[in-house]
Amino acid sequence: MMGPPYPYPSRPTRLSCSSTATHSNASDPSRRNIHRKENQFIYRNGSKLHAYDREKVPYPSSFDRDVIELQSLDNAILLDSTGKSTYIDFEARPKPTRCLDIGTGLGLWVISAAKLWPEATFVGLDMVNIQIPLQVLEQDIAERIEWVHTNILRNKLPFDDDEFDHVHINGIALGIPENKWYPLYEEIRRVMKPGATIEHIEEDAIFPSLPRWYTDPLRAHSRGLSTSGSVQARLSYSASSATSHLRHEHELLETLYDDVWSTRFINAYPTSILPGYFGAFFERVLSPPVVQYMSPPFAPFAPLQGTRDSKIPPLPRAITPHPNGTTTTIPQGNGSPRAATFTNGSLTTSPSSTLRVSTEDVAKCGLSPCPSVSSLPHEELDERAPSQKDPEAASMLSNTSQAGSYSSGSTSSKSAKRPSVMLLASPEEGTSLGGDSAADIFPVEKVQAQDEQTKYMHLYRTVTWVLSTKEAMWDELLARVQARDETLRKFGWKDEDYNEQASRARFEYAIDQYQSDMRGRISLWNCAVQNGWELPFRDPPTQAEVGEEMQLRHEILEAQKQSDTGALEPPVRKIRILIGSKES
Known part of the structure; x- marks a missing residue:
């Protein structure tokens, strides 16, 4: 259902050329019933999916809770890295007064921007009704927001010409066939005022794998x-x-x-194709090279010791190479976790994984010593990764082509030297529009300073x-x-x-x-421990289970030592930011 009646003064319902557009303040009950929330979803094998035909809406993702909650993560990372809801510097130009968010999802960007720009009104547009109910928001925020539902692939945008002075788009590309970008951008330009700005953020469809x-x-x-x-x-x-x-x-x-x-005729790598389409419709285009979030290190093994009451030393420590080739140990957490072994699934299918641990650390945890990956050679430095000795190089554009970076290799001293985020400037994917001012859009240094656990997220x-x-x-x-x-x-x-x-x-x-x-690769238990949480309690493992787990860990470490440790893991996210305007 659309929820209780809108509690604030209603605005006139916009006449739309689309028969499928719905508005949060629509007064026709029969119209609202046609588009009730439950009628917009179907359930298949436990997945909550939109009810549109695939030909009409090829968007393949489910709307399960854990999926839509990813929007909260993205919004939090944006706010943390920029301190605001946009990559555009509105300090040097008039702040927007009428904003459109296409693919609004939960509506988190709209709500954040409404707090940033208290004089502006907002429309959040999406194909399904999953937005946060306006009734739960503060009145001064809710009365400036409207949720609108329509299929942008089949219908014209239900707005007047020259209506908005800012348009925000984030994460719709993996639901847009490649032949639809021209008509979509044409419609977006139509509803933008002369002088309006547009901000479009997209990322590639990456499939993380394991070596x-x-x-x-x-x-x-x-x-x-x-x-x-x-x-x-x-x-x-x-x-x-x-x-x-x-x-x-x-x-x-x-x-x-x-x-x-x-x-579905959807390009899985929108970061490479969108600059061409975007630049054909908008002026003053700025776009830094593709932003790459690098793979996190493998977490240490979880401690195996038995009960909540037993005192377990700190987790094994990561060995971090210095630019001069030496290594030092850096504690992985501030406290001493006290709990039994935590593994998702059986002991034999989800070990906590394999950041370098020393034989001494293993012994301190009461575990049988096993070969340590810290014994792998550290003297060979990877020329493809920016050195930590040169912060500027880590923040600047990498001239490295991605060819050869996508094999399933292990983490090593080489990959350990990679920064958490890079701006890619390869001929294939690193198209930059706007010169040096474009590179300044993304706050590389601030993102690199984020907690390491952010990589796992x-x-x-x-x-x-x-x-x-x-x-x-x-x-x-x-x-x-x-x-x-x-x-x-x-x-x-x-x-x-x-x-x-x-x-x-x-x-x-x-x-x-x-x-x-x-x-097991993500090892959220490790992130929790680093932030002061205790490992979940479970019954102490039997002697046979401990022996089996130790044998497994031994084999993983041995396999890692013998693997091609020079191969870099691919990035886990690749994001393109595009900023432009409509000049006339």
Whole structure:
């Protein structure tokens, strides 16, 4: 439902050329009932999806709570990095008085901007009604906000010509077919006043993966503990010898994820294509190179010791290389966590992962010594990563091409030297518009100064987005199964698997495995401990479980030592900021 009647003085309902536009202050009850919130969603296998036809709205992500809450994370990071709701410097120009937010989602940007510009009115536009109810906002904020619903791919924007002096867009590109950008930007320009500004922020569809040295030991132990002939053992196709040639454990899901975009004619890399479209419709365009948020380091192993009452020393410490080639140990937290082992899933499928730990640290935690990745050579410095010795180089544009940066390698002293965020200036992805003034738009130094745990939240955001397209990925797999696509045999399909039921079981297993593996990679327990929380309590592990876990950790560390530690992990997010204006 649209909620209780709007409690503040109503504005005249805008006449719209769109039969699907809805307004929070619409007075026609029958019109409101047609567009009740529950009628805009369908549920498939636990995912909450929009109810539009795929041809009309190709947006593939779900509207589950954990997905839409990502908007809160993005908004918080923007406010923390800029101190305001925009990358535009409105100190040197008149502040906007009438603003449009396209793809408003929860409406968080609108609410933040309404607090920043108390004289302005706002319209938040989206295809579904998931916005924060105006009734829960302060009156002086709510009375300046309006939520509008329409399908921007099929309908003209339900606004007058020259109505807005600022337009904000964030995160709609992965729902826009590439052939729709020209008509969409044309409509946006129509509703902008002469002199109005526009700010458009988009990011690429990245599929985070894990290196083989991490996942192969997990799968080996999983097979060893599986009961003979069990369903899980049969579905462990990813660890079988037939799939050992795959680039990484979750290549099937990555392939389906790519198909989600290509079959919808959506470019999965809007950071590379939008400058051309944007520059064709707006003037005074500024756009820094693509912003890259780098992969976080692997977290330390969680302590294995037994009960909440036992005193557990601080977590193992990360070894950080200095520019001169020496290493020092830096404590990973301020306190001494006291709790039992925390792992998401079984001990054998989700270890907390593998930041460098020393034999001494392991011994202090009461664990059996095992080979330490800190023994890996540190003298080879990666020329592709800006040195910490030169802060300016870390903040400036990297002249490195991304070719060769996307293999699934391990974290090492080389990747440890990478800054948390970089501005990319490769010919393929680093198009910069506006010269030096464009590079100043993004506060690189301030973002680099953010807490290290922020890196894990960026990874969490990207992984959650991937999982939000689960049902869209299933549609792509089902199409392959029905076409008896022979390429599925690469992923372990047999003749008896070319049916919907068997393929769905395989798909669910692959999703669960990816979710479990990435949960271990993200290691939110580690972020919590760094911020003063205690590890969740669980029953002490048995001696057999401790032995199994120690063996697994030993194998992971050994595999990491033997891997190609020179390979860099790809960024977990790549973001493009575009700023322009309508001059006449």
